[in-house]
Amino acid sequence: MAMKLPKKDVVIIGLGWTGSILAHELTDEGLDVIAIERGPWREMATDYPPNYVQDELRYHIRHELFLRPDQTTFTFRNKTDQTALPIRTWGAFMPPNGVGGGGVHWNAETWRFLPSDFVLRTHLTERYGANFLPGDMTIQDWGVTYDDLEPHYDQFEYLCGTCGTAGNLKGQIQNGGNPFEGPRSRPYPNPPQKQGFGHALWGKAAAELGYKPFPQPSGNMSRPYVNSLGVRQGPCTYCGYCEWFGCGNYSKASPQTTILPVLVRKSNFSVRDQSEVTRINTDRSGKRATGVTFVDTSGKEWEQPADLVILAAFSMFNVQLLLLSKIGQPYDPSANAGVIGRNLTHQTMSSVNGFFDKAKFNFNPFIASGAIGMCIDEFNGDNFDHGPLGFVGGGYLGQVQTNGRPIQTAPVPKGTPKWGAEWKKNVADYYLSNLKGGSIHASMYSYRDVYLDLDPTYTDRFGRPLMRMTIDFHENELKAAQYLTDKYAEIVKAMGAKIVEKEPRKGPYDITKYQTTHLNGGAVMGADRKTSALNRYLQSWDVSNLFVMGASAFPQNAGYNPTGTVGALAFWAAKAIREQYLKNPGPLVDA
């Protein structure tokens, strides 16, 4: 029997980027807000201090910052006719846990999506005709446009202190920036980070091939920054320990370094950490949320009543809580009906390995940051003519080598023995003169048979069904990956590499190979409630006092890192709640 706590105006599930933003915005509105976070409270200097955080074994190999699969996990299968099994070690993606969420361990690559990404189906159909798209591709428009979100991208970038070179200022294309980006209302708050030799050389080769390279927009600071809330960050030291690490140097934008210091000073904000929300409660009609139930580490169950519920967990857990709380119609792929669980997407990451003459090329790969690098956007979204290519979608190509960490940076050309003198010689020869990987960061569009539902067999410690992922790559994505990899390899050749090894992403989807943590969709936004769980303000179509943040709202994935768009959507939803919903609680869009 749950102990009932005093009612709050707002309960927020999860205190990562979006939970922090909503908490900040709604406490500013004078509301009494509580956030409930499954993982621990985390601070920069005490939890990831610079005197031990550069520990690759602890954080990268042993996954210190992530949810432990023995607390909860997902089951996985490629096809609907297979039996899904539980994931016991994270591989393809890394579910965050704890205050700050993924904002703690991200690389801080802070992109905006293309204007055409938000009206994808309309755009592609207009350009190529309805028959150009695969029949089982379920992409759709977002119900929100780039122009709607531009002020909120700006808000998020000025919160984070994003470093970059504008490519399009109010419609004027700028030299040195991304000429394909949507118009931005003002420049980035900070200049781009410095580039390493490898990054710069790649950019030069790309320019010589006629492309327009630009520095990757980075949430790792190029200089000291005071953000829009008066919170300070320090300059990045280019230590190369960003992805899967926290930054105790205060130089990576995260909730802790941008927003929580202000939030924790507010008397109308409180947080319960180490507390896992097990369901969103609704009244008898099922149309109104009454609060949430959560369990603390003593196993004690609590009910937190609230007038407004903000679901701000990682995308997969958002979907799971909706299904377990019986909010919205679960997706059924055979009938192609229902919305909760529909349009799960991930991404395809491909790479090209370049091996160079060590006498001429010394890249010092350890001088790096998570969002360093030079990129081109000629092959992203619909920036290029897909007509003759037979696929849609794309991604940015970037030389974004983020580290030269000792355990995992042992580059050797194919054919090298796995151990012994020759392996050692090759590692020694190529550690400094290899460009590891390279980022071919491509979209994954949505399909009828890629989705989330509740597993029929496996349960968590509370007896709740685990979330089941059914996911595989389709031909469209694999073709795109091959095409982009070929284009990338041309640039590496132009740089003067001795050996160029291409590694386009191949199917089937493999749970053991890291892609990105950009698992999106499952509770998507849209203009039509038949094909979306949320309206254009991230408000549940079914329960109007429930708003669902995060990338679970993406109808399909674009060829970028999602956090910029996740942040912009959070500010966009917060504005709608502050300016529309609170004045007149109820559905913001008629359906």
Place this chain on the structure above:
Amino acid sequence: MRKWRTIAATGVLVGAGLAAYPVVRTMASDSDAQDFAQIERGRRLATLADCAACHTNKDSGKPFAGGRPIETPFGNVLAPNITPDRETGIGNWSDEDFDNAVRQGIDDEGKRLYPAMPYVYYAKMSRDDVKAIRAYLATVPAVHNKVHANQLPFPFSIRWTMYAWDWLYFTPGEFKPDKTKSPEWNRGAFLVTGPGHCGACHTPKSFLGGDETDQALQGYAIQGWFAPSITGDKVRGVGSMSIPDIVALLKTGHNAVTGVAGPMAEQVADSSSHFSDADLKAIATYLQSLPGGNDKPPSPVAQDDPRMKAGQAIYRDTCSACHGIDGNGVPSLFPSLVKAPQVHAPDPTSNIRVVLRGVRSAATEREPTAPAMPSFDWQLKDDQIAAVLTYIRNSWGGAAPAVSADDVHKARDELADRSD
């Protein structure tokens, strides 16, 4: 030895003590509960005097309800309840009683207070000032909370020993402006030596805990920290900071070269961040006019000293990521080890503590970041900490006595027993 002397001296002085002090009990507060101007003035003065710092127990969070242990070199004193509760607070006190306590160090029963209550400084306030504080305190919520203030060991537990102490160290009398100085300087002098009671931490103390007034505000080791010189001394004090720098430090907890930590972080957050800019400027003006110590700064430890070489290697490896290779830090985020006065304090207590324990700086409205430094006690050995601190204190043009491994060892032991 020193302890023995303290006890012996105390005994001798007590022998010459006085008879019970007669106090006339009068009516409880006669302030007008609607006198907004007086209550508001009292609130401002209570903030300047930071009454809440000691009289609010952080655990209960109930303002002015007392119970917070105040550490003295002789033991702990619990701050009493000063809410208007009639039974356990000061609700039954007359204004006279209150004035006697604040400005004379004598409670409502005629007993001597311990100087953990800074009446030595508060005496500089006027009777009207104190009446205004009383009027304000009469308006805060009454909290029933019985506090047994005296937790001191014998012989300090004997209250009347304080007669002798007062005779030695307490000069009653309101603040008298110096006509040769500007009104701003005089305002600063009043705030610093009166309600602000800066000397309580920053002025060196005698073995009996009384102020060495000829070394006013030149720095003193207290509560596990070294409260640095806040005189106009250009190296160890605030002499090299501009007036706006000092104002920013007291207002926000941070400025271009340093940030506050420890008890001072609490003081800034609760008290000086709420002062008016004019008052802060007055304080800065007064502090800069104060003389530093006469002793000349030492010559720096030689650059080729093995401790300096080892210290440099450790510094580059473990400190430079935030404080920079050149020690300059990042303004208002990571202190400058070149310019922060604390770095070159003759007494390295705070330097050692910060490295061993780590530290969190102040969070204020204007500077909410509250950057923190991690602890190195598990990572660096005594001689390594000594080397890196010796390097920091003697590099980039600075000079301060070397830190020994023994200093670090002692600090480690002492900190092990400290819960704060």
